[in-house]
Amino acid sequence: MKGMPTPSGDEPERRTFLKAIAGGAIASLLPASEALQHNGQADRSDYYAILYDSTKCIGCNSCVIACKLWNGKLGGRFPFLVEDLKGPQEPPEKPRPDVHHFMVIDRFYNLRHYDGRAVFMRRSCMHCLEPPCMYVCPTKAIYQYKGINLTDFSRCFGCQYCVVACPYKARAFYDEWGVPVKCWMCLDRVEEGLAPACVSVCPVRALTFGSRNEILMKVRERVKELQGEGRRVYVWGATEEELGSQGEISVTREFGTNVIVISDVPFEEVDYPEPEMLVPAPKGYPKMLMERGGLAIFGGGAFIFLAFALWRRSRIIKAKIKEIPRG
Numbered sequence: 001m002k003g004m005p006t007p008s009g010d011e012p013e014r015r016t017f018l019k020a021i022a023g024g025a026i027a028s029l030l031p032a033s034e035a036l037q038h039n040g041q042a043d044r045s046d047y048y049a050i051l052y053d054s055t056k057c058i059g060c061n062s063c064v065i066a067c068k069l070w071n072g073k074l075g076g077r078f079p080f081l082v083e084d085l086k087g088p089q090e091p092p093e094k095p096r097p098d099v100h101h102f103m104v105i106d107r108f109y110n111l112r113h114y115d116g117r118a119v120f121m122r123r124s125c126m127h128c129l130e131p132p133c134m135y136v137c138p139t140k141a142i143y144q145y146k147g148i149n150l151t152d153f154s155r156c157f158g159c160q161y162c163v164v165a166c167p168y169k170a171r172a173f174y175d176e177w178g179v180p181v182k183c184w185m186c187l188d189r190v191e192e193g194l195a196p197a198c199v200s201v202c203p204v205r206a207l208t209f210g211s212r213n214e215i216l217m218k219v220r221e222r223v224k225e226l227q228g229e230g231r232r233v234y235v236w237g238a239t240e241e242e243l244g245s246q247g248e249i250s251v252t253r254e255f256g257t258n259v260i261v262i263s264d265v266p267f268e269e270v271d272y273p274e275p276e277m278l279v280p281a282p283k284g285y286p287k288m289l290m291e292r293g294g295l296a297i298f299g300g301g302a303f304i305f306l307a308f309a310l311w312r313r314s315r316i317i318k319a320k321i322k323e324i325p326r327g
Contacts, residue, residue: 044129047147047212048190049258050199052122053222054265055113055231056206059105059120063198063207067103070186070197077188078102078181080174094271097123098172102183103198106270114231114264121270125149125170125183126237127258133162133171147212147258148185153177167273185258215260216242222262236261236272 072081080099095104103124111119127149134142134149141155142162151162158178163171171180186196194200195209208218219238226233235243237257263270 044147044212047258048185049127049147049210049212049215049260050185050196051208051215051218051222052259052261053206053208054119054121054261054263055226056204057105057120057122058204058206059107059118060203061105062201062203063122064101064103064105066197066201067183067186068101070189071102080176080181095123097125097170097182099174099181102181108265108270111265111269114229119263119265119270121263122259122261123168123170124259125166125185126168127183127185129256129258132165132167136161136165145187148187148190150184150187151179151181153179156180212258219243219260219262226262226264231264234263234265234267236263236267 068081071078072083073079081102083100095101095106097104103122106121106123108119108121113119127147129147131142131144131149134144138159138161139155139157141152141157143150143152156179158173158180160173160180163173163180171182173179174181186194186198189196189200190209199207199209208215210218216238219235220243223233223235223243237260239256242256261267268274
């Protein structure tokens with residue numbers, strides 16, 4: 001794919017798998033500050049980002065349909081998105097991303113915007129700047145490319161640690177492929193100079209796509225507009241350092257995302273994660289694992305089994321899925 005990293009070889013050797021497993025497990029157990037130091041503060045000038053302005057969203061679901069059609073049929077990388085659901089289906093109590101929806105729009109009937117309209121909120125992968133999923137992956141299958149969080153399926157063992165670690169519950173396990181799947185920001189479109197499918201169809205321009213720097217500029221402009229209307233503004237995904245002082249504005253403190261959200265309703269009222277869940281430091285693990293039905297941390301003997309199983313799995317998985325290459 002144009003602009004994408006190229007694979008270093010068809011299949012890593014078993015020795016490489018063992019190193020990846022050990023390194024990933026150690027990183028997942030480090031305190032957040034230590035783990036983040038390993039990744040460093042990268043230059044984000046070439047990062048892509050999406051702005052979701054919930055104060056404009058009308059809940060039409062055009063973005064949801066466009067995502068399914070492009071990724072499931074037109075782009076064709078994830079055909080299961082448009083597969084027919086089998087058997088009777090109970091409507092979910094709360095819409096959440098799953099193997100048939102990389103993104104959903106959630107409605108909050110008991111909340112209203114400043115102007116009295118209903119409150120809607122996008123649910124999808126937020127493409128974290130410091131992804132918890134990446135730090136808990138024992139095989140280093142999860143990586144970042146221009147701010148987009150991607151999965152190298154040829155390395156993925158299907159342990160679902162990333163599913164547990166994601167504070168946004170944005171990953172879903174697809175049984176037939178044996179791997180977790182999620183939004184990939186329509187990278188195939190982006191690499192051709194197009195906006196992600198969801199952004200391209202929004203009738204009220206609640207979604208905007210661009211470089212992170214461009215999106216941050218639009219966030220500052222929109223914050224001023226909303227403040228001029230007398231609204232209290234809340235921003236998710238942009239840090240205080242990036243936005244600077246803009247009066248009465250509430251932002252996520254330290255760990256940003258490349259899907260940035262503007263709201264005039266506090267994020268705790270629309271079920272956004274608590275701050276300690278954003279990065280899986282040790283103090284966050286017990287609560288995270290309890291709430292998600294958790295998975296036990298690998299014991300020493302399991303590393304050997306995992307290495308063998310992953311080595312074996314790599315030989316059959318390429319026949320099932322199209323890989324997203326990585327460096």
